Amino acid sequence: MAVAVIGIVRARNLFVVVMLTGIYSLLAATIFVVLDAVDVAFTEAAVGAGISTVLFLGTLALTTSEEKKPVHNAWISLAVVAVTGAVLIYGTLDMPRYGDPAAPANHHVIPEYLEQGPEKTGVPNVVTAVLASYRGYDTLGEVAVIFTAGIGVVVLLGQWRAHRRRDERAEDEA
Amino acid sequence: MVDFVGLYNYWIVVFLMMAGLYLVIEHGNLVKKMVGLTVFQAAVFLLYITLGKVRDGTAPIIAEGIETYSNPLPHVLILTAIVVGVATLALGLALVVRIRDAYGTIEEDEIGDQDGPAI
Amino acid sequence: MRVELAMAVALAGPLAGAAAIALFGRRPNLRDGAMIVASVVTFLAVYRILPAVDAGGRPELFLFDFVPGLGIRFVIEPLGMLFALVASFLWIVTSFYAIGYMRGHGEENQTRFYVCFAIAISAALGVAMSGNMLTLFIAYEVLTLSTYPLVTHHQSPESMRAGRTYLGILLSTSIGLQLVGIVWTYGATGTLDFTPGGILAGKVEGWPLIVLLFLYMYGIGKAALLPIHRWLPAAMVAPTPVSALLHAVAVVKAGVFTVLKVAIYIFGVDYLSETGASTWLMYVAGATVVIASLVALTKDNLKARLAYSTVSQLSYVVLGAALATSWSVVGGAMHIAMHAFGKITLFFCAGAIMVAAHKTEISDMAGLGRRMPFTFAAFAVGALSVTGLPPLGGVWSKWYLGLGAVEAEQLIFVAVLMISSLLNVAYLIPVAARGFISPKREGDPVPQPVGAAVAHDGHEDEDGIREAPMFCVVPLCLTAIGCLALFFAADDIAAFLAPIAQR
Amino acid sequence: MTAHLPALQVVITLLAAPACILVRGRDLTFWLALLTTWAAFAVSCLLLDQVMTSGIVSYELGGWAAPFGIEYRVDALNAFVLLIVSGIGAIVLPFTPRSLLIEMVGEKAYLFYCAFLLCVTGLLGVAITGDAFNLFVFLEISSLASCILISLGPHRRALTAAFQYLIVGTIGATFIVIGIGLIYGATGTLNLNDIAERLPATGYNRTVIAAFAFLIVGAAIKLALFPLHFWLPKAYTYAPSTVSAFLAATATKVGVYVLIRFLFTVFGVKFSFDILPTALPLMLLAVLAMFVASTVAIFQDSVKRMLAYSSVAQIGYMVLGLSLVTVDGLTASIVHLFNHALMKGALFLAIGCIAYRQSSFRIDDLAGMGRRMPWTMAAFTAGGLSLIGIPLTAGFISKWYLILAALAADEPLIAALIVISSLLAVIYVWRVVEAAYFREPGPGAPSGEAPLALLIPTWVLIALNVYFGIETSLPVGVSEHAARALMGAGP
Amino acid sequence: MNDLLVLRIVTKILMPFILLFALYVQFHGDYGPGGGFQAGVIFGAGFILYGLVYGLDALRGVLSSDVLRAGFAIGLLIFAGVGVAGLLLGGNYLDYNVLSSDPVKGQHLGILLIEFGVGVTVASVMISIFYYFAGRGR
Structure with missing residues (x-):
């Protein structure tokens, strides 16, 4: 995925960019499956790889497919991005570890959904x-x-x- | 440092997010901005889904004999968020098309050059 | 109830007049008639309040509250009574004068002019009658805004620039300093009502008190203390009736009136003199008196000279407040009336000269007195009154101020008063003297017979200089007589004002 | 039915939007939209009344109890914001039929009403909800809908403005989503109230701090806090005037509401201001906004742009008030929230009246307008006076409370700055007034007053400006109530 | 022309299956992955495919843009209407328990209905977005 993203950043031909984005979405969808989010994966595949790509292509057909070389200074944007990223990394330091069943996110309201949900609504999903x-x-x-x-x-x-x-x-x- | 191993998933997500954000801010091409936004949002979706993963869990569809399920709530939220994302995308691209009609370009700089002082 | 009704009428009268003026905009005679009627009604209403105040009453008119305990309240006490009387009486006189002047000059936009004029009068009366600082502030701002169109009446680039200076200084000081002071006062004391003895005693002390006084004194831009006096000369681009009534009476007097009000009812005279917080103000006022007089000497334009003279005279009142003794306060209050009559006479004369002879520069006026004897005679009377020579009203206020300086043991200010009087003589008397004494210049025509004042169409060429129209001359004679009358009424006024200085 | 008021508040307009599509008729949709916004307004009045008399109103959507389902939670603050949004919507809407003809294409009218209703729905939804993710969803409804509305502007630059609005708005919203995600990771709940209760148990760890940062920055983008305001002037300048009036009066207000909600309710005063030094940066930014934006406003040629920058400055006042972290400051903020909605709404509507007669908004082209369109310019002047904060207008009340609060918080410098920045407002308002009243009209100047249909809504707002400048018990009472509750001092 | 012919026939054969699959996803969402949104997307994709192969005009013949626009509204109205029905039947907004005498059945019914609403809106929006993007190119 990271490769796809780097490609997106670098590529100047917008068709390539759009195709890479589609691939990116498909990859995301597979990861969602791995992470047990089948519904999300289904949707991401349909939307991200399907509809979005069609939309992008439609737009490109109506506009143009080459990106001009950016002229302005990238440092400011890089700085903004770096700061945002740093805050995020900082924030993850105290996050529950990956897949930890004891994480707070998995308690509080979830048991109700998992145990009561199907009974109360009659829907197993x-x-x-x-x-x-x-x-x-x-x-x-x-x-x-x-x-x-x-x-x-x-x-x-x-x-x-x-x-x-x-x-x-x-x-x-x- | 062993402690951080469980976090590397997040960090990949962060990298993706930042790449998307960079695309949005830095690039003058309007289509590429929208691409950036898509990448950015997809990364956020990954963050949520990662949060909801439970080790050894399965998809949260209740069935006999399965005890551990992954957290369904992030899935729900992200389903909604994906839809919101695609709605934004559609609207944004429609605007791009109109801008192209009105200005003949989809580069931010050139658009800026075409308009004179404010009305 | 009758008195409260009279207060309401006094406040609403000019506004109703403004509405009527706007309504009759297309029919000049009816419109001007409406203005006269409004001014007379207003004066009578104000006069109706006098006995009650004289008897020690403090009639009150309450409109509504913004915040519980803080609202639009009108209360009238001797100081306000005096100001209201002066302003409303002089409005009648000025109305006649303005009709003569505006028609004589063939000015445009007369309706707008009269409407704004009436609103300004209402605001001035609002200042005079306000029962708390917030009401006063509001009326003060209305006064500023309603006089802006008068200043920029000609809409020339020059007058627009002057208008910007005018508005810029007055609004920025009032919002930037005065309002802060008001809010601060409210924050510290929880009230803004004018209370005999002041409300700040014991609430604000030391340096903050001085800062607060600074906020008020420089926040009241209309009092024209030295560095912020520039709006007043700038305002002289306005038609003369405006300069006369507003910038010699209503506006500037609203400023110094506010200064007195603040000193007496917010700070409290005793508190000021005990703490010495106002010492710096005495020096600033004293300096303003002298410096403005010196500047006046250098001005050749008559109205500019009068404007600087006003700056100087206003500081008398501020000085009265700053000295913070019972004499000085009475003297300051009295000076509001005395100077009003004197200065309005001078301005009326300046306007009359402009209408009749189209002259604005003093150096051009040599010999005019023979052709405009009434005007120049009145000018002389006004000048003497402002200078403070008996038997004219101006002498008394200076007398009381002098007494106040002695009482406060600030003898230096007695000297300041003396010097200032001398300077007054130097810059005012020559104007009148020249008019009569200087020989007529070559080529000047034979003077017209005195009293041949006829309706002036404004296009008469310079050769036919004669006395200004009746509408102009009669008012200025009246006010000149007023200066004389005030000399004899001074005792009554002092007695009437005495309560404000009571300990 | 009173038990269901919270649901009705949002659902009425939400139902009306698709109905517009089905009905289609130009006049019919107008009346439908009008009726529903007025109904929403009535509901919000009733809600406010209910909250003020019987305390917080909670409503469980779908009948699911709070942390599991989505809860609507209305306290004095929301109820007040709801009132602002629906009230302004109700007043602005009658303005549209005549103004649309000039600034926008007539045949699209029903789509406009639909988008307008959706925008109202979104803003109301954001204001009323007690659930973090639901807040995001409705935020998106409102931002997409306002993007559509902005793009309808008469100039092609409306398109780029709308695009920028969309991008920036989406980034802001995504930041909020990240924040919500992190917080969900830390607490396991999405209910705002529940989060507030469970946060202390996390020990305010680094995740919470990062979440805080993302939420605040996201909200700051939405409310156009300096220096994240860059999208606003463009959007307000090129949108149709009606839209500018509505958005200026409501959208940023809802942004401020979100900020207040996160700072004071969700994270709580203790975390937001005691543990983290949030107050000082907010105060600095607010002061900068007041000065920089006001100064920029002075140098604008276009009245609309000037007003837009002035909005940025005014938002500075609101943030300044809350950054004092006192009941007084918060009260002042909320009062200003209300009053600014009134004055900016009125000013932009006055601009809309001008737009009816001429297409230029340059100050130079307004010369002599005071005589050509006396009622319009009188309204503009009155609104401008309110903006400056002249007594007897609503603007004065805000400034009054703000300065009092600054003084009470022992910040005389801040009080002085507030005053000085009002002077900048004097300058930019006066430029317009001077052009309108004291200059001769140019050759192309219009010759007639705007129609009554435009003047009436404008003057209603002006009248409210004056009314609430005199009778302050409603905004001040409610704001104080809300501020006390937020500061945890009890009602 | 030949490959186009193949495409046309394949499309024609595929269409019913795509639509059927969409319907399956729509109504099977309770048990497996899927639901109104995905179904709507697939449904829309089917028509988009049809439009790509047979041309926009052919598709317009099947579904006019007015019908689609009505579709947006009807889907949303169904969803919101279910909520109102809950309100009228004495529950809270969107409370499905009251839709039927048995709460669980009520829930099931409610979910089905709203998923249907979602599907209708999503499908019609997707198709009409395609319309506008494609229709503009010509």
């Missing part, structure tokens, strides 16, 4: 039970987000007659 019922409201929000994005795309890319006029006017002003 705990992920679905939590997603749709315990935290159903989050899912409602999620649908609203998708809905918003749909509206956004309609607004932005719809063939509105007035758009044309508007953009021409903008061109004139420039």
Whole structure:
């Protein structure tokens, strides 16, 4: 994955970048399977490797596929990134170790989900039970987000007659 | 240093995250910015899922004879987050297309050059 | 109840007048009539309050609270009464004068001018009657804002620049310093009500007290202490009625009035003199008196000279507050009235000269007195009053201030008063004297018969100089007579003001 | 039905948004949107009343008990923010039909209303929820929806502004997600209240500190705290005026709310300010925001941009208040939250009235506007006075409490800085006033006043500015109540 | 043209299976991995494939963009409506227990319904996003 990412950073041809991103997503999905998150893996594969790639390709078809060489100084961004990374690393120092069953994340609310969830909802897939019922409201929000994005795309890319006029006017002003 | 062995997973995630963030901040190409955002978010997803892994656990689908399950909650959250991510992506790319229509370029610098002083 | 009603009428009268003026904007006669009516009604309402205050009453008008215990309250006491009387009376006079001046000059935007004028008067009365520091502050700000359009009336680049100076100094000092002082006071004492004896005693001490006094004194930019006096000369680009009423009476007097109010009812005269917190202020005021007078000497433009003279005279009042004795406070308060009458007369004259002869520079005015005898006579009276010579009102306030300086054992300020009087003589008397004495210049036409004041259309060429229109001349004569009358009324005024200085 | 008020608060607008798509008719969607925002406003009024009389209202969505399901938890602070969001929405919306014609394409009207409702939903959802992840989801709804709204601006630069908003907003949101993840790793719960209870048990380890950093930075991006404000001026300048009015009045306010919530409720005063030195940097940034942004505002040619920078400065005041970490300071912050929503809303609506007549917002092009559009410019001036903090306006009340709080916290320097920075506001407001009233109009100046449909909402906000400058018991009472609760001093 | 023909036939054969698989994922989400979102994506992908091979106009003939736009709304409304139903039946918002006399059955019903809503919205949004991106190129 790291290789894919380095490739993404370095590559200037955007098709390559997009393909690498798709590979990156697929790799992520396999890791999700390894980490027992089958639902997530399924979704990541469908979305990250599928839909996102299609979207990117669509965009590239409509725009351009070569990135110009960046001209500005990279030091500031590197510094920001380095600081953020350092804070994260610092934060992980006290994290529970990988796969530790005793980690606080795995207690508190989880036993309820695992033991009561299937009985109360009649759904053995705990992920679905939590997603749709315990935290159903989050899912409602999620649908609203998708809905918003749909509206956004309609607004932005719809063939509105007035758009044309508007953009021409903008061109004139420039 | 043995103590840190259990953390290296996180550190890989951190590296990925930072690469994504770097892409977003540094690159002037709007598509590449969106790619960066995707990478960044995917890394965050990994962080969550890593958190939820329980050694020897299996996917949290209740079945006979299995006692240890991985933590389902991060999975749920990330499912939602993936969806949010793709929604953002769709909207962002739609904007990129429109910007390209209006300016004829998707490089930040060139866009900046085209607009004169503020209205 | 009747008195409270009168207070409400006094405050609302000018506002109603403003509304009426705006309403009749297209019909000049009706509009000007409305203004006269409003000014008369306002004065009568203010006058109606007088007996109650004289009898020791403190009528109160309460509107609403911002924060529990802190709201818009109006209370009237002798000091405010005096200021309100002066301002409302002079508004009537100025209204007539303004009509003559504005028409004589053929000014534009007269309606806006009169509307803002009326609002400014209302604000000045609000300052006079305010019952706590917050109310005063609000009225003070309204006064600043409503006079800005008057200063920039001509909308020329020059007047815009002057307007910016005006607004910049007044707003930045009031918000930047005064408001901090007010909030600080509130934080320290929990009240902002004007209380006899002050509210700060025992609450703020030592250095903070001096800092607080500084915040107030320099926060009251309208009092024009030395480094922040620049707005006042700048404001002279305004039409003369504005300079006359607002920048000799309403605005600047609102400033020094606030200084007195703060000194008496926030700090407390006794507390000030005990702690000596105001010692620095005496020196600043004294320096302002002298330096501004010196600057006035160098000005050839009549209005500029008068403006610096005002700066100098205002510091008399500040000095009165800073000396913090009962005499000096009474003297300062009295000076508000005395100087108002004197200075408004001078400004009226300057305006009349401008309307009639189109002259603004003193050096050009030689010999004009013969053609405009009433104007120049009144100028002489006003100048003498401001200088402080008997039998004119100005003498008394200086007298009391001098007594106050003696009482405070600050004899140096007696000297300052003397020097300042001499300087007054030096920069004011020659103006009047020249008008009468200097020989007429070559080519000047034969003077017109005296009293041939006819309606002036503003386009008469310089050769036909004659007395200004009736609307201008009558008011300035009235105020000159007022200066005279005040000389004889001084005892009554002192007695009336005595309560404010009671221990 | 009163038991279900918290759910209704969000659901009403959420249901109306898709309904708009189905209805489609231009007028019909308008009335639908209007009705629902007013209903949401009514609900938030009732909620506030309920909270003030009977304390915290908790609502379990889906009937699942708190740490397992998602909980809505309304205290005085949320209820107040909800009131601001829904109230401003309700006032701004009637402005849109006439303003849309000019600044935006008419046939897209129903999509606009849909996006608007979604934006309201998102902001309300953020404000009301008691669950960390739910907060993120609704934050995204609001930021995507506002991105759409911004992109509708009349100039093509609206597109780049929206793109930047999207990128920066997503980074901010992702930071918040990282923070939430770390905190979940440390405590095992997502319920805000539950987190607050379980945090002390972690001993505030390094994970918690990192989570804190990410959450605060994420929130700071969202609320445009200096120097993370760079996205804001662009977005507000190029968005349609109605949108600028709504976003300026609500979106950053919700950001401030999130910051307050994390600092005071979730992490608690002890951790946020005693263990970590958060107050000082926040105070520094706030002061910088006040000065730098105000100074930049003075040099702007465009009124909208000027107002946008002024927003950054005003956010500085809010953060300054809370960085004092006293009940007084927090009260001042919350009061200013409310008052600033009123004044910025009014000012941007006044700009919208101008936009009805001319397309330029340059200060030079406003010359003589005071005579051409007297009511509009009078409203602008009144709003500007409120922004400066002239007495009898709401702005004065905020400044008053802020200065009092600074003095009470023994920070006379801060008090002085607050005052001095208000003077900068005097300068930039005055530039506009001077151009409008004391300069002669240019040849192309418009000749008519904006229609009543635009003037009425503008003047309603101005009237509220004056009303709440005089009758302060509502904002101050609620804010004090909220501040006490946040500082743990009991109501 | 030949490879296109192959593609067309393969697509035609595949279509029902893709859609069937989508439906399976949709309704089997309770037992195995999957759910409304994934189903919606797959469903959408099926149509996108169809559109790629047969052209946008053919797809428009099957599903007009107006229908899709209605789809966005209906999906969300189903979801939110289930919540309201819970409210009307005396429970809290999104409380499925009250949907049926037996709480567990109610839960199951609720989950199915909302997953369906999710699926509808996601599928229609995906397809219409494809529409707009593809439709703009021409």
